[in-house]
Amino acid sequence: MFKTxxxxxxxxxxxxxxxxxxxxxxxxxxxxxxxxxLEWVDFALxxxxxxxxxxxxxxxxxxxxxxxxxxxxxxxxxDIIYTLxxxxxxxxxxxxxxxxxxxxxxxxxxxxxxxxxxxxESLLPFLQEAPLLTFFIYVVILDFGEYWxxxxxxxxxxxxxxxxxxxxxRQMTFWTDDRNHILDETIAALWFGTIALLIxxxxxxxxxxxxxxxxxxxxxxxxxxxxxxxxxxxxxVSPRYHRLHHxxxxxxxxxxxxxxxxxxxxxxxxxxxxxxxxxxxxxDPAAPELIATGGWLTQQWIGFKRMIGIGExx
Amino acid sequence: xSLCEITHHDLPPNSGHxxxxxxxxxxxxxxxxxxxxxxxxxxxxxxxxVYVLNSTDPSIVKIDSRTGEEVRRIEGLREVHxxxxxxxxxxxxxxxxxxxxxxxxxxxxxxxLRRERISNPYHLDFTxxxxxxxxxxxxxxxxxxxxxxxxxxxxxxRAGNKPSHIAFSPDSRIAYVTIQGDGTVxxxxxxxxxxxxxxxxxxxxxxxxxxxGRLIVGIMGRxxxxxxxxxxxxxxxxxxxxxxxxxxxxxPDGKTLWATxxxxxxxxxxxxxxxxxxxxxxxxxGPDCLAFGPDGAVWxxxxxxxRIARLDPASGEVxxxxxxxSPHGIFVQPRAAQ
Numbered sequence: 336m337f338k339t340x341x342x343x344x345x346x347x348x349x350x351x352x353x354x355x356x357x358x359x360x361x362x363x364x365x366x367x368x369x370x371x372x373l374e375w376v377d378f379a380l381x382x383x384x385x386x387x388x389x390x391x392x393x394x395x396x397x398x399x400x401x402x403x404x405x406x407x408x409x410x411x412x413x414d415i416i417y418t419l420x421x422x423x424x425x426x427x428x429x430x431x432x433x434x435x436x437x438x439x440x441x442x443x444x445x446x447x448x449x450x451x452x453x454x455x456e457s458l459l460p461f462l463q464e465a466p467l468l469t470f471f472i473y474v475v476i477l478d479f480g481e482y483w484x485x486x487x488x489x490x491x492x493x494x495x496x497x498x499x500x501x502x503x504x505r506q507m508t509f510w511t512d513d514r515n516h517i518l519d520e521t522i523a524a525l526w527f528g529t530i531a532l533l534i535x536x537x538x539x540x541x542x543x544x545x546x547x548x549x550x551x552x553x554x555x556x557x558x559x560x561x562x563x564x565x566x567x568x569x570x571x572v573s574p575r576y577h578r579l580h581h582x583x584x585x586x587x588x589x590x591x592x593x594x595x596x597x598x599x600x601x602x603x604x605x606x607x608x609x610x611x612x613x614x615x616x617x618x619d620p621a622a623p624e625l626i627a628t629g630g631w632l633t634q635q636w637i638g639f640k641r642m643i644g645i646g647e648x649x
Numbered sequence: 650x651s652l653c654e655i656t657h658h659d660l661p662p663n664s665g666h667x668x669x670x671x672x673x674x675x676x677x678x679x680x681x682x683x684x685x686x687x688x689x690x691x692x693x694x695x696x697x698x699v700y701v702l703n704s705t706d707p708s709i710v711k712i713d714s715r716t717g718e719e720v721r722r723i724e725g726l727r728e729v730h731x732x733x734x735x736x737x738x739x740x741x742x743x744x745x746x747x748x749x750x751x752x753x754x755x756x757x758x759x760x761x762l763r764r765e766r767i768s769n770p771y772h773l774d775f776t777x778x779x780x781x782x783x784x785x786x787x788x789x790x791x792x793x794x795x796x797x798x799x800x801x802x803x804x805x806x807r808a809g810n811k812p813s814h815i816a817f818s819p820d821s822r823i824a825y826v827t828i829q830g831d832g833t834v835x836x837x838x839x840x841x842x843x844x845x846x847x848x849x850x851x852x853x854x855x856x857x858x859x860x861x862g863r864l865i866v867g868i869m870g871r872x873x874x875x876x877x878x879x880x881x882x883x884x885x886x887x888x889x890x891x892x893x894x895x896x897x898x899x900x901p902d903g904k905t906l907w908a909t910x911x912x913x914x915x916x917x918x919x920x921x922x923x924x925x926x927x928x929x930x931x932x933x934x935g936p937d938c939l940a941f942g943p944d945g946a947v948w949x950x951x952x953x954x955x956r957i958a959r960l961d962p963a964s965g966e967v968x969x970x971x972x973x974x975s976p977h978g979i980f981v982q983p984r985a986a987q
Contacts, residue, residue, distance in 0.1 A: 345955035345974055349934065353914075353953050357935075361892055361912050366853045366869045367811055367829045369911075373953065373975060374705060438747075440789055445749075537724070 382422035389553045393509035400560040407506040414510035421513040454535025480530040482600040489590040496641035503627040505618040509557040516638040582615030700980040702729040703973030711759045717970045721759045731772045732978045736779030744770035756982040776821035785812040804842035816857040827854035848882035850875045856896030867894040890917040898939045909936040940979045950976040
């Protein structure tokens with residue numbers, strides 16, 4: 336079944352590329368980026384699949400057990416734009432064309448020095464026979480990296496100025512996961528990609544890993560009255576656990592529950608709040624109103640201005 | 650027991666000698682001819698292995714050409730594009746560009762013999778005398794010259810924007826490299842290890858072939874191959890094959906040049922003396938690199954379809970096999986006799 340799905344995916348990717356993109360590249364003398372564009376179509380289709388899976392999982396739960404009624408549909412529409420741009424739009428496109436070239440040069444320079452990038456499998460050979468365990472360890476390591484990136488977003492002034500866009504949303508839904516400043520997204524991609532590169536995540540596993548992590552992250556942002564219980568709350572980030580992180584009293588350096596997938600990091604580093612009966616209001620009371628209610632471009636511009644004017648830190 | 654095995658065991662001794670006599674219309678001679686034909690067919694059918702590099706899977710797959718079944722897959726790579734057989738025929742060198750390494754694979758078994766750290770190898774080839782290995786790095790803008798014995802780096806040349814494919818003069822003195830981003834062909838003196846000249850050929854040049862004192866260059870941004878005179882550095886003529894002209898390979902018997910166009914999705918048969926197109930084969934899916942089977946079949950990677958195609962030049966029939974994402978380099982073992 337997986338093979339059949341993979342074949343459909345390949346055929347659809349090829350059809351879109353041959354029918355729409357390749358003629359345009361040919362007409363504009365851009366055939367030398369054909370490989371990168373094919374990869375982008377491949378990635379975009381995978382992302383659409385991810386969005387559909389996320390919608391199928393989260394939307395019925397939001398309708399069934401909402402924490403709060405939907406009063407601001409415009410704010411949700413802005414978050415949908417964020418999601419589409421983040422997963423299909425200009426950023427992934429630039430990442431493929433620009434970042435892949437930079438990555439290739441950096442790796443080549445590393446190769447020149449004789450440094451061989453280690454992989455988990457090369458450090459722990461028994462993992463070569465245990466792909467599922469290897470995959471799980473990759474997830475744990477990357478999640479640990481995400482925890483610390485998230486903490487730094489809250490404690491470094493200019494970084495919080497960007498990240499506060501994510502926290503300004505008062506009508507939080509599963510779409511809110513991708514509500515980030517484009518510079519914040521860039522840093523996040525570099526952070527995540529560097530760790531993945533250092534531990535040697537296989538490119539074949541990378542899309543699956545992203546799909547899994549994004550599904551859990553989107554779910555945790557859902558407008559869903561759901562707690563995983565005394566034990567479950569300590570194993571996996573739930574909508575309740577993450578809502579507390581988005582609460583009005585949890586902004587900037589006052590943040591709690593930074594974990595993305597596994598709350599164990601908050602537990603270990605004393606940033607956990609397991610108060611299971613709380614579903615606070617979300618938002619950043621100190622943020623400008625337009626960061627909460629403005630359109631995508633307005634939010635991006637205000638975020639940028641706040642970043643360069645570090646003194647304006649909320 | 651297979652038909653092939655029965656036929657083989659049923660063969661009388663010295664059958665090869667008997668085949669050299671004039672064939673008279675006797676029943677035994679006809680039977681012998683049929684038996685030998687079957688043996689030849691079975692031997693090649695059993696032995697043919699097609700290696701395919703799936704550049705974005707990324708993986709190397711080994712296909713049994715007779716059944717179309719995948720018999721082996723090597724994974725855990727980063728981005729594999731091109732491969733070349735070592736001059737002694739004992740190793741296949743497979744370039745993993747993003748992985749910064751070359752895998753040395755035994756062609757008969759597919760076993761990975763060793764891996765060498767090499768900076769971003771994209772296209773690679775040995776000089777005709779087998780003494781040097783030249784490696785183009787598309788993304789790092791460099792051309793590396795290695796001693797083929799021991800892979801010692803002799804020289805690294807900065808080669809402009811996206812050095813792509815490599816060809817050599819028959820005396821192994823000069824390497825010609827297409828520079829995709831600059832629209833040129835670059836000539837490199839391999840003895841003095843320096844750039845000699847650079848000549849414009851057209852947008853996004855890709856594959857390149859030395860052919861009877863000329864260089865035939867695929868102009869990916871146009872619908873033709875450019876015929877470049879390396880003495881005058883002028884494009885003397887063009888061969889129209891279809892939009893996205895890409896790579897060109899001589900058939901093992903030298904009687905045909907085979908050229909691909911990735912946008913128009915066709916494979917062209919070209920007369921080597923006149924450089925006129927004899928025939929077009931429409932092959933959907935973006936045909937890219939080619940390889941030749943001992944049975945005369947032409948194998949092509951279909952970049953956008955995740956498949957390889959087997960083209961029977963006699964009948965023009967095309968069949969495809971699913972291999973993986975963005976298949977690029979291809980090699981058939983055993984290699985057809987040159």
